[in-house]
Amino acid sequence: MHAFADALVGARRQVGQCSRCFHLSAEPLCEICRNEERRNGQLCVVADSRDLLALERTREYRGGYHVLGGLISPMDGIGPELLQIQPLVHRVDQEAMGEVILALPPSVEGDTTSLYLARLLRPFCLVSRIAYGLPVGSELEYADEVTLARALEGRRRME
């Protein structure tokens, strides 16, 4: 599975991204975005396509996604403008979302990005955050399906 994800990520430049959610896709719209049933008012925000694939493996989540393309990290020169945050705000505003679920890693950078996004998105809809039974410093990509499914289930509203 990891090799597959690596291959996908490596292929990014050739095949490009989905124009709506920024997941890797050969088509202008990815498979998930083309699926009408998955436009159910829920949007799950992830740092990158690997995390999206990890969440898909749980088979628990049936809504849409938005891939940020990284996390806010001033040390690495990554500010909000380098991530797909403007398109996210635009989508949440236009697509009448009921809930945005932030599924970012529990690191300093993940938390900073979550707090920043929650503030931006709260005027538009409910914002929640997946609950971590994961130890601090762990990564979504390496979490097993059961742990991730539970984290999704036990998400908390961000105040």
Place this chain on the structure above:
Amino acid sequence: MIGANGEGKSNLLEAVELLGSLRSHRSGHDRDMVRHGQSRALVRGWCGDGQGHGLGAPGSSLDQLELELRRQGGRLARRNGKALDRQLDLVGPLRCVGFSALDLELVRGEPSQRRQWLDRVVLQLEPVYAELLARYGRLLRQRSQLLRRGVSQGEQQLQSLLDAFDQQMALIGTRLHRRRRRALVRLQPLAAAWQERLSGGRERLELRYQAGSRLEGEEAEAPWREALLEQLRRQRPQERRLGACQVGPHRDEVAMLLGEEPARRFGSAGQQRTLVLALKLAELELVQQLWGEPPLLLLDDVLAELDPRRQELLLEMVGTGHQCLVSATHLASFSATWQGGDSQVVRISRGELVDSPTNR
């Protein structure tokens, strides 16, 4: 362990310290602990409870501990050959308290040295504290980079990002404050008793926790967090002018008072040295109280710095219960008592034990 400077004595003690506490008193960066030109370093040790298990013959009764360091960062811990999920899980079988020549600066040095001393004690009480410390350090670095580099989309974006950092720093900062204060409360009576004893009943020591934030009242988490959040917000203009965050545990200080006077400014060199010894003995005693058994004591190049009377007092405390690893350049710097009993002297040259001149 006897050897000239640079032959590897401190290295050996550092290795033991790493296995016992995951930290080195000599460096905060793994890259400094990896040999030049190499990508990784490996520390491997065997430890047991000393209850009749044959040392030097690694058998089933001894735990094998391994810590692998990488120049790029990222560590791997193994116990008995099995990789551990978290390096923290390595801590436990081997408790150690270190005392090095660097500690002699504890009283008159920078506040950061006193914070590090207190942090080492908290780490013994609560190993998970390492994660809080690391997280707080990263928050500080990210925050200062944010202020240095600025943002592309104006003042409002900058303030929003600072808000995101404030929330995390208030949470983690409060936890650091509480743990440090609690540890100091436990150390205070022990250190005062040692100071009294070492000074022949003449000196009264008081340790006072001076938080780097204004925290009123009892140490309840929520009010402290709110207070810190508010102070972080208010100091922003100042922070931007000075280029550094002005409140929080990174500005904590431990005030050490001898009879109401700050020992740092008013204590004589001798008093300061006695005080360092009292602090280390208090630390040793607390760790021992906590774990019910004596920790390993690591004395790196420090014994020779203590006069014979203080060496004797240290030995008295250490007694026969503690295993003690001592490094020095010359055997002559030990008082006779230290060389007696069941002590073993080994010579270290170019990172290897070359011979054992005296085995008693």
